[in-house]
Structure formats: structure tokens, C-alpha cells
Amino acid sequence: MTETELLMWARGPALQVATVIFLIGILVRILEILVLGRKANLAEARGSAVAGGLRTIVTRSFPDRGTLRRSTFNVVAGYVFHVGFFVVLLLFAPHILLFRDVLGFGWPSIPTQIIDATTIVTIIALLAVLVHRVQHKVMRYLTRFQDYVVWFVTILPLVTGYLAFHRIGLTPPTLIAIHILSVELLMVVFPFTKLMHAFTLFMARYYNGAIAGYKGVNS
Amino acid sequence: MSNEKTLGEVLRQQGVTRRGFLKFCAATASLMALPPAMVPRIAAALENARRPSVIWLSFQECTGCTESLTRSHSPTVEGLIFDAISLDYHHTLQAAAGDGAELAREKAMEENYGNYILVVDGSIPLANPGFSTIAGISNLEMLEETAKGAAAIVSVGSCAAFGGIPHASPNPTGAVAVSDIIKDKPIINVPGCPPIPVVITGVLAHFLTFGSIPELDALGRPLAFYGKSIHDRCYRRPFYDKGQFAETFDDEGAKLGWCLYKLGCKGPTTYNACATTKWNEGTSFPIEAGHPCLGCSEPGFWDGGGFYKAISMPTEDLTRTAVYAIGAGAAAGIALGAVNRARKARAVKAHEKVTIDDLEKDS
Secondary structure, three states, rough: HHHHHHHHHOOOOOOHHHHHHHHHHHHHHHHHHHHHOOOOOOOOOOOOOOOOOHHHHHOOOOOOHHHHHHHHHHHHHHHHHHHHHHHHHHHHHHHHHHHHHHOOOOOOOOOOOHHHHHHHHHHHHHHHHHHHHHHHHHHHHHHHOOOHHHHHHHHHHHHHHHHHHHHHOHOOOOOOOHHHHHHHHHHHHHHHHHHHHHHHHHHHHHHHHHHHHHHOOOO | OOOOEEEEHHHHHHHOOOHHHHHHHHHHHHHHOOOOOHHHHHHHHHHHOOOEEEEEEOEOOHHHHHHHHHOOOOOOOHHHHHHEEEEEEHHHOOOOOHHHHHEEEEHHHHHHOOOOOEEEEEEEOOOHHHHOOEEOOEEHHHHHHHHHEEEEEEEEEHHHOOOHHHHHHOOOOOEEEEHHHHOOEEEEEEEEEOOOHHHHHHHHHHHHOOOOOOOOOOOOOOOHHHHHHHHHHHHHHHHHHHHOEHHHHHHOHOOOOOOOHHHHHOOOHOOOOHHOOOOOOOOEOOHHOOOOOOOOOOOOOOOOOOOEEEEEEEEOOOHHHHHEEEEEEEHHHHHHHHHHHHHHHOOOOOOOOOOHHHHOOOO
16 A cells, blocks of 8 residues: 555545544434433422533633642643644644545634644643552542553644654655544544543533522522 | 667767766666766766667557657757667657567667667556557567566666556456566656656666666656655645645635645655656656646556545535434434333333332232
8 A cells, every 4th residue: 555545545435434433423422321311309499400500511621729729630631732732733734634625614724823723722721630540549540541651642643643743753644644644533533532522521511500409599 | 770889978979968968877877866976987987988888669658658758849968868869669769660669679689689678658458459569460479579678677768667547447358567567677767647758768877887776766757756645746746735725726826836745635645856857858757747746656546536635635525424314323323212111111011119018018
């Protein structure tokens, strides 16, 4: 297989397969949770469950002061790599082209220098959380093999993307192919690991908020 | 054709001044990233070089490479150097035909055995030798025979270097590159569709000066010319970095000369000297004329997923796949959910309540 063929495979069949696994996997997992349903709450409602749920989705997205003080590193590094990841994913011109091709609409990009710097900061933040995870006694105790897998498939597209952008080490078509394949790996692994939190966290926050809202209290 | 005259004599005969000649040597040195101190050495070597014997074989090609080298513009020093080489066999350019032409090739091979340069343009069909023949000799046979006595082989154009357009899917003739057949000779790939004329004379000048082939990249291309990507040397690069793109061929961005990445430019994955050497006596190159780079000097450029599709875009219809996947995922999710519910209902139904009586039973 030549490098052009590898790139064509990554952009073609491999991307198709990864997309199918990604979408079916996510939908099955979400619907399995939703279809299971909950028992009807027979207690009289003292407030709006929907309003409480939606409010909690927003409020829980910002760290409360106590958590921020207790685990400053986790909160800061966590936010940095999450925000950085989405900035790089959603605002880099070549990525937007992909979204426009699939969704039918696009949005403006930001200068590549900013993307470049954000990538480095995101990679550093991800390395930092790994070091922290390994060094922190309790976190190490809580860590399972899957946590390392998830970390690895998350940092991989950033590193391969950085190498592809700067064309370090290999020829550009190979580097781009590796970058696309690394994203496809992330997509394939996504539905079967803790990466599902990207979707379920909103469901969980809504659910917590809805219970509290129904009872007429703040969560 | 006689090989007695030196290159210097031939050039002087053609009216090239000493000054013009030295300018060419300096330009060649700088193009090949050699230090200025090398200029006199290049000049001396070229001046005294006997005209190298060159056999030019054209296989499955369109003659665009020959056109590029011989007719690109009014005579220049590199054009004259090209003319000055003892082109003993080139079936498109030579006057001789039939047996006479083939005799010329055999004679040149015999007289300069081990020393001649073999230039090849066009790919070689392996599916059936009869697909492309010259004087009844198949391309494969002629290449193998001629390559035996060659000092070095220059694969001119993407067809000879990588298979090019004949090699494009579904490759009906089973076309391959020279390097797929010849393994025991130094091969210099000068890809491009067509390649830049000065690159071929640069390679020949290097060969005459140092008696060796220039430094090559992993794809066998002279690093001096193929060391940088079009993207890295593109004058429109600042627009790429700023995120200013032409969205169509006639929008405001296109008129302002913004980056052509979104129109499918292959500059980021293409290594060639177009952006610096340019074409038509340094007039411009495709991107300067407002067209994205096709990536013609890269292997398999014809099958690169479409000339007008950006590198980051999927090659197949991903939207349709995504819609089907969402449909299938929703159906599967609901079905599995229903199964889970049924299982839960069965479990509830099968549940037997334990009463006081049960507990008091003797067991």
C-alpha cells in the first residue's frame, strides 16, 4: 500500500466504518438508558422538573468554589484540555471543511497560530493530568486500565495533528493519514469507554436537577 | 552525433557569453543549495565536460515532458545545455526513423557503455507487452536492455517516476514506474506533470560537475528541488495561516488572491520547486494563476480523492452513511431497550414474595 492509498483509505472506507461504529454505538448506549425509563413519581410536584434539570446542566458546568479550592489542579487542567480540544477540533479551517462536507454548513475558522498554540497547551495539560493521576495516591488507586486507554486515544489526535501540521518525521500524506486514523481510533473507542461521558454527563446533570426541581429545591 | 566537443565549446558556438554561462552556473549552484564557492568548480566542470551521451526512451506518455523541456520558452542557457547534450536517441525529436533510429540507440549504447545517461519518460505496461512497443520492441524489453549500460537513469515526469496517469485506477495496462523494474542502477526521479525544465538541466549539471547523482529524498527526487513543499514556499501561505480562503473560483477571496486550500489545493502534501522556480521563464505557477495545486509531482496524484476536494475532506459520501448509521443506531437502541424492559418485566413477574409462613417453614 502506497502512502497515497493509505491516505485514501483513511479518508474513505476507514472513516465510513469509524463513523458507523461511532454513531450506532452512541445511540444504542443513550437509548438503552432512556428506554429503560423510571418509575412514575407519585409524589406531588413542588416545582418544575424540566426547569430544574436544564438549570443544573448549566450550573454544574462551572466548578463551585469548594471544588475549585480542594482540587484546583484537576479543575484547571481539566478545563484547559477540554476547551483546548474543542477549540482545535471545531475552529481549525481543515476540520471545519470536514464538518461542512458532512453537515452542509460551516463556520469561520481562527488563525492557525492560535490553533497551534492551543494544541501545545492542550497536550501539556493532558500530560499534566496523566502525571497527576499517576502520582496522586487516591487517583492511582481509582485508575483502571481503561483510563489510560481513554487518555491515550484523546492525546493521540492532538499529537499526530501537530506532527502533520508541522510535517515532522514522515512525509505529509503519511502524517495526515496517521492523524485521520488516530481520530478514527478515538471514534471507534468512544462508545465503549468512559468517553461516553461527553453525552451522558448532560443526561446525568439533567436527571439530578430534575429530581431536585420536582421537589422544589435547588441542586 | 559526435561527442568530441566539450560543453563549453558547444555553448560558445551557440552564442552563449562567458557571463551568461557563469550566471547559469551560479543559478544552478543556488538552486541546488550549493555554496557559492562551488560556482567556479561547476563552471570548470561543465566547460570541460564532454557532451554526455543521453538516450531518451519514451514509453506510455503524452510527450508533455519533452514539450516542457524543449518548447517551454525561447532559448535559455539551460535550454541550450539541454540541446548540447548528445541526445543520441529520442524517437520524438530525432529525424531518423525505423531501423536507422534503432541503430542509433544501439550504437550509442555500444560506444558509451557504462557511461551514458538514460532518460525515461512514460510508464511501462506489464499487463501485456504489446500495449506499447517501439519498432516492435516492447517497452519492458527496451528498458531492461538499455538500462544495463547506463551510468544513471533519470525518470522524467510522474509516469516514469511513479506510474503517473497510466497507473491511475483501474490501471488497464498494468503500468509501473521505472524503479519498479530496474533495481541495480541509480535512479533519479524528476516527477511532475510535466516536471520543471530547469530541474532536469540541474540534475545533468550536477552529474557533469561531480560525477555523481544529487542527494535524493525517500522517493528518489533531488532534495534541492523537492526538499520543500509547495505550501511552505507558497506566497499565499499567510492567508492560510490567517484563515482567509477563497470559497469558490470567483468570489471576493479568489479575487483578493486568498488561499486555495478549500478549493482542493494539494500544496501541503506536494513537494516541488514550482513556488520558487516558477514556470514560463519565472512568470508564475498554477497557484499564482488562481488554480489549486494538483500535487502532480507526488505518487498517485491522479487517485488523490479529487483535485477540487480539500485533503481534510472525506473521499466518499459521509452524510448518507451518517444518516443510515443514525437510523440503524436508533432502531438498535430502541430494540435493545425493549429487550431490556421485557427482561425486567419478566424478572418482576418471576419474583416471589417471601412471607412469614415461608420463613417459619421447616426446611
